[in-house]
Amino acid sequence: MTVSVPEPPGTLPGRLRRAAADGRTLTARALAHWARRPGEVAVGLLFPVVLVLMMGYLFGGQMTVPGGGSYREFIMPGMFAMTMLFGLETTFAAVATDAAKGVTDRFRAMPMASSAIVVGRGAADLIHSAAALTVMTGCGLLIGWRWHDGPGGALAGLGLLLLLRFALLWVGVYLGLVANGPESLVAVQILVWPVGFLSSAMVAPSTMPGWLGTAAEWNPLSATVTACRELFGGAGAGGGSWASGHSVALAVAWPLLITAVFFPLAVRRHRHLSR
Amino acid sequence: MRVPPSAIVAEGLRKRYGGTEALAGIDLEVPAGTVHGLLGPNGAGKTTVVRILTTLVRPDGGRAEVAGHDVAREAARVRARIGLVGQNAAVDEVLSGRQNLVMFGRLYGLDARAARLRADGLLDRFRLTGTGGTPAGKYSGGMRRRLDLAASMILAPPVLFLDEPTTGLDPRSRAEVWDEVRALARGGTTVLLTTQYLEEADRLAEGISVIDHGRVIATGTPEALKSRAGGDRVDVVVRDAARLDEAAAIVARAAGVHAAVDRDALSAGAPVTDRVGALTEAVRALDEAGIAVADIGLRRPTLDEVFLRLTGAGPGEPAAAGTAEVPA
Numbered sequence: 377m378t379v380s381v382p383e384p385p386g387t388l389p390g391r392l393r394r395a396a397a398d399g400r401t402l403t404a405r406a407l408a409h410w411a412r413r414p415g416e417v418a419v420g421l422l423f424p425v426v427l428v429l430m431m432g433y434l435f436g437g438q439m440t441v442p443g444g445g446s447y448r449e450f451i452m453p454g455m456f457a458m459t460m461l462f463g464l465e466t467t468f469a470a471v472a473t474d475a476a477k478g479v480t481d482r483f484r485a486m487p488m489a490s491s492a493i494v495v496g497r498g499a500a501d502l503i504h505s506a507a508a509l510t511v512m513t514g515c516g517l518l519i520g521w522r523w524h525d526g527p528g529g530a531l532a533g534l535g536l537l538l539l540l541r542f543a544l545l546w547v548g549v550y551l552g553l554v555a556n557g558p559e560s561l562v563a564v565q566i567l568v569w570p571v572g573f574l575s576s577a578m579v580a581p582s583t584m585p586g587w588l589g590t591a592a593e594w595n596p597l598s599a600t601v602t603a604c605r606e607l608f609g610g611a612g613a614g615g616g617s618w619a620s621g622h623s624v625a626l627a628v629a630w631p632l633l634i635t636a637v638f639f640p641l642a643v644r645r646h647r648h649l650s651r
Numbered sequence: 652m653r654v655p656p657s658a659i660v661a662e663g664l665r666k667r668y669g670g671t672e673a674l675a676g677i678d679l680e681v682p683a684g685t686v687h688g689l690l691g692p693n694g695a696g697k698t699t700v701v702r703i704l705t706t707l708v709r710p711d712g713g714r715a716e717v718a719g720h721d722v723a724r725e726a727a728r729v730r731a732r733i734g735l736v737g738q739n740a741a742v743d744e745v746l747s748g749r750q751n752l753v754m755f756g757r758l759y760g761l762d763a764r765a766a767r768l769r770a771d772g773l774l775d776r777f778r779l780t781g782t783g784g785t786p787a788g789k790y791s792g793g794m795r796r797r798l799d800l801a802a803s804m805i806l807a808p809p810v811l812f813l814d815e816p817t818t819g820l821d822p823r824s825r826a827e828v829w830d831e832v833r834a835l836a837r838g839g840t841t842v843l844l845t846t847q848y849l850e851e852a853d854r855l856a857e858g859i860s861v862i863d864h865g866r867v868i869a870t871g872t873p874e875a876l877k878s879r880a881g882g883d884r885v886d887v888v889v890r891d892a893a894r895l896d897e898a899a900a901i902v903a904r905a906a907g908v909h910a911a912v913d914r915d916a917l918s919a920g921a922p923v924t925d926r927v928g929a930l931t932e933a934v935r936a937l938d939e940a941g942i943a944v945a946d947i948g949l950r951r952p953t954l955d956e957v958f959l960r961l962t963g964a965g966p967g968e969p970a971a972a973g974t975a976e977v978p979a
């Protein structure tokens with residue numbers, strides 16, 4: 377029973393090293409969760425694929441894409457972005473579960489870097505979303521989606537998608553800390569769908585009635601979707617409105633704005649746990 | 652590191668949640684190497700005290716030192732010296748017990764090898780070796796508690812906080828946790844343990860602080876607390892549940908203090924000073940009221956009654972007919 381008490385590192389480099397190590401430990405923890413629940417992970421990865429097939433083959437025949445092109449190619453960027461949006465549920469559920477089970481409190485009473493709780497979560501969720509994007513890319517290629525403007529544009533599009541996911545991390549952490557427990561996941565799921573439908577993900581806003589179209593046009597999700605359509609080329613690219621003309625800039629600005637709002641909120645909420 | 656004479660010192664801790672005064676000025680002093688019981692009913696403020704002492708919550712007022720370090724100004728140093736077993740077993744329910752312990756070991760700053768060695772040692776010590784890869788969420792309540800305890804012991808902390816460590820455990824698991832706490836105390840660990848059971852505090856703790864409504868209402872050794880409640884009790888068991896309140900009022904009048912009512916046992920009892928006089932009076936009044944009595948007699952106080960006297964009606968308070976304390 378002789379384990380000496382390691383003093384908390386005092387110097388800045390020491391603290392950073394410790395924060396990085398603790399962040400890695402908690403990332404590994406999240407990955408270990410998924411390794412223990414492969415079925416759940418598979419379902420999570422395949423759900424957007426099923427959605428693509430449903431939208432593409434069941435409804436696709438009825439849909440016309442403004443400016444022409446195949447509907448299946450049109451929805452792929454939308455489905456990529458929806459996949460990022462679904463990631464919000466992963467973050468929320470994990471944060472809310474840890475808070476409700478007292479695991480967060482245990483971490484907070486330990487001599488570890490407190491940043492690691494969020495860093496570990498964020499890194500793991502980004503890895504998860506990158507995996508989901510890979511699966512979706514494969515799915516898209518199988519049903520006829522292509523990038524028409526070279527791999528550079530495709531990678532830039534995927535980068536914008538991950539940037540959106542990064543912004544949604546803070547929304548998920550904040551909501552997870554505010555919620556009374558993981559049971560509120562249903563509420564988050566209910567929130568996710570209208571945001572998805574009221575965007576350019578599945579339907580072009582120009583075909584929506586008046587103000588709905590305007591709302592959809594300015595939905596942060598639409599910015600990323602439209603920017604991806606531009607960067608991938610092909611169906612749905614190019615549009616008349618100001619928002620679609622500046623989609624790439626908006627797809628950078630929106631996530632930054634979301635981060636600027638929700639990151640401080642999440643940090644404050646985390647501090648508030650000690651009030 | 653200077654060796655503090657007291658492992659835990661708290662002075663005038665206050666904490667308010669909205670309209671609720673959770674702590675109204677708590678003083679506490681726990682000598683190093685002893686087990687101290689924090690005893691109180693639901694909502695007394697036990698968890699709030701533990702959360703302040705473990706750096707999870709900032710007090711609105713007062714100060715506290717744990718292992719010689721101020722909980723507010725030197726939180727990191729305090730955290731390196733404490734273990735916390737919260738009111739709910741806070742382990743990762745998806746990971747196995749071993750994965751949990753290795754993870755916590757890493758977060759305590761052990762390298763991978765040391766963390767694994769430590770995890771195996773603790774699994775062995777807490778009889779969790781046979782669990783293999785079973786997720787901790789599938790453990791029994793007792794096993795999860797033991798895992799929780801093991802996780803808080805990774806650094807063999809000098810000060811350990813246990814918030815209701817045996818609530819919800821069966822008698823056997825409870826005895827196991829008690830054995831573990833005793834073993835830790837023998838090893839020199841200071842333990843602060845909260846409980847709603849006086850029996851638990853009586854068995855484990857050298858000192859007890861009884862808290863209620865955010866205040867320490869009594870403090871001392873279990874023996875001192877028992878003798879403080881003093882005297883014998885008159886206890887009556889009625890046959891008809893409908894007449895229990897009436898009987899309680901009669902006992903209270905005869906004793907001159909509140910009577911404690913146990914609705915399951917159909918009994919009412921109160922401490923008495925004039926033993927024979929109170930008993931005679933109670934028998935006479937019960938008879939006069941025509942209440943059928945299954946049992947009546949004089950009894951030494953149990954610790955639960957001491958507790959009730961301290962947290963419920965104070966010994967000096969006059970009994971109001973018809974009002975009775977219902978034991979927790």
Ligand SMILES: Nc1ncnc2c1ncn2[C@@H]1O[C@H](COP(=O)(O)OP(=O)(O)OP(=O)(O)O)[C@@H](O)[C@H]1O
Pocket residue numbers: 668669671672673691692693694695696697698699700738847
């Ligand atoms: N985070 C909080 N927000 C609001 N009120 C709180 C909070 N934490 C505690 N309280 C209130 O403070 C009081 C003391 O609570 P505390 O949890 O410390 O009691 P306790 O003695 O641990 O009770 P129990 O035996 O039920 O665990 C209660 O009235 C409780 O409702």
Ligand SMILES: [Mg+2]
Pocket residue numbers: 697698699738814
């Ligand atoms: Mg409590």
